[in-house]
Amino acid sequence: MGARILNGNAIRDQIYAELKGEISSLAAVGIRPGLAAVRVGDDPASKLYVNSKIAACEKLGLASFHVTPPASTTTDELLSIVSDLNNRDDVDGILVQMPLPKQIDSKKILDAIAPAKDVDGFHPVNVGRLVAGRPALVACTPAGVMEILRRSDIPIEGANAVVIGRSDIVGKPMALLLLHANATVTICHSKSKDLPGIARRADIIVAAIGKAAMVTPEFVRPGATVIDVGQIVVKDAAQAQRIFAKFPAKLESFRAKGSVLAGDVHPEVAEVAGAYTPVPGGVGPLTIAMLMSNTVKAARMRRGSSVPSAAAVRPRCCASASRAGSLPENPWSRPCCATAIFPCSTPMPSPMNCSNQASLPTMRSCANSAARFSSRAEPWTARSSARSFSPMRRSARG
Ligand code: NAP
Numbered sequence: 001m002g003a004r005i006l007n008g009n010a011i012r013d014q015i016y017a018e019l020k021g022e023i024s025s026l027a028a029v030g031i032r033p034g035l036a037a038v039r040v041g042d043d044p045a046s047k048l049y050v051n052s053k054i055a056a057c058e059k060l061g062l063a064s065f066h067v068t069p070p071a072s073t074t075t076d077e078l079l080s081i082v083s084d085l086n087n088r089d090d091v092d093g094i095l096v097q098m099p100l101p102k103q104i105d106s107k108k109i110l111d112a113i114a115p116a117k118d119v120d121g122f123h124p125v126n127v128g129r130l131v132a133g134r135p136a137l138v139a140c141t142p143a144g145v146m147e148i149l150r151r152s153d154i155p156i157e158g159a160n161a162v163v164i165g166r167s168d169i170v171g172k173p174m175a176l177l178l179l180h181a182n183a184t185v186t187i188c189h190s191k192s193k194d195l196p197g198i199a200r201r202a203d204i205i206v207a208a209i210g211k212a213a214m215v216t217p218e219f220v221r222p223g224a225t226v227i228d229v230g231q232i233v234v235k236d237a238a239q240a241q242r243i244f245a246k247f248p249a250k251l252e253s254f255r256a257k258g259s260v261l262a263g264d265v266h267p268e269v270a271e272v273a274g275a276y277t278p279v280p281g282g283v284g285p286l287t288i289a290m291l292m293s294n295t296v297k298a299a300r301m302r303r304g305s306s307v308p309s310a311a312a313v314r315p316r317c318c319a320s321a322s323r324a325g326s327l328p329e330n331p332w333s334r335p336c337c338a339t340a341i342f343p344c345s346t347p348m349p350s351p352m353n354c355s356n357q358a359s360l361p362t363m364r365s366c367a368n369s370a371a372r373f374s375s376r377a378e379p380w381t382a383r384s385s386a387r388s389f390s391p392m393r394r395s396a397r398g
Helices: 008-028 044-060 075-086 106-112 124-131 140-151 171-180 195-199 237-243 248-257 267-271 284-306 316-324 354-359 364-373
Strands: 034-038 063-067 093-096 160-164 184-188 204-207 225-228 232-234 260-262
Touching: 008 044, 008 140, 008 284, 034 044, 034 075, 034 284, 044 063, 044 284, 063 075, 075 093, 075 106, 093 284, 124 171, 140 171, 140 225, 140 284, 160 171, 160 195, 171 184, 171 204, 184 195, 232 237, 237 248, 237 260, 248 260
Parallel strands: 034 063, 034 093, 160 184, 160 204, 204 225
Antiparallel strands: 232 260
16 A cells, blocks of 8 residues: 655645634734744745745735845844834734845844744744743744644654754754654764664654655655655756656656756655655645744734633644643643644743833834835735834735
8 A cells, every 4th residue: 555645735724724713813803913024135045935925924814024135234234124023013923034145143133033923933942942841933844744743643642753854943843842742752963873774763754854865765664654854956867867767757847847856755765654745745835834823823922811712713633722721731742732822811921922022122223124125115004004114015926
């Protein structure tokens, strides 16, 4: 019997349907969660990524603000933009698209984002909260992988999970999420010895390496679940031929376009695995879905008890958390809690609570910095726009 394909597009659509209900319930009390995307310069890949994030906001009815400073922007100028967004009441989530131009200190920028608005989950406060098993904004790609596993009924508790890759944005948070869900986790990296041997002990393999088709069938115990995070554009004809020898449609696509997308997992792994995520159409769609989910979650968390409970629209499997009426002790150990909006009767402790924003360094000049850098002004719809800030470009259109 062939391996089960874990369809990321279908899972993304489920999550969007749930989020739409959540967003309508917030709209009923006058709240429209808003995501600000900052893209520095004109890198085509960054443009594509940010545009698809903004398109997702528009599809779901979230407010979106697109800030596009030039490639020559300095660290101080970008800090000023971030500070501006930190202080805006209509912005619930901030993402700064990576990579940034060389002259910008990326760590400084990521650390300057208010943890309560850090929808990418990269801020050390959110990382620390994840380590401690406390509610946090969690990095989108690993949170998306948890959704795939849970919604596909792949058993996690007690499973041997091998995560290949230890980056801050995928491998490490992935390992923590699996650990919190009671898997026995092994983390591998470029210095690990006998990788295939370690991987073959796994019930679940998560490959986040960035090396096309590195995980071959010899890494996989028959019946194991294989999650492929990798997204590599293969441009070399010989490499494409090696990877996709048994996949004529892919080779045809390579010949037509001069490139083909591959994952970290060799496609022939499908002959051995019990279940696997395809590339494309596996993990990729979940990353943006979780960004949307984090934006809605951030909107609720920031407002604390001033918004009604999300129980009415929370997915059925999270009902237990809602019944308890308080934050689950260990939210990641519950089914589908990567998307769960924690009950809002419990405000987030400092520094997640944005009432602490006054203590953030303020830069008066930043009120208009975003507008200064935007290439086109459109009216925006969020409540406080007229009050304090100039309009910003808020759409991916064009
Ligand atoms: P990264 O920062 O480059 O990290 C790669 C990790 O893989 C490192 O920990 C590295 O080990 C390890 N590694 C490299 N070569 C290895 C080898 N031969 N054997 C074992 N481990 C090896 O990459 P990343 O940001 O985590 O991304 C990984 C992949 O996921 C990339 O293809 C990226 O495009 C993709 N990605 C996809 C999404 C999505 O939405 N689907 C999101 C993010 C990333 P060391 O630490 O020892 O160097």
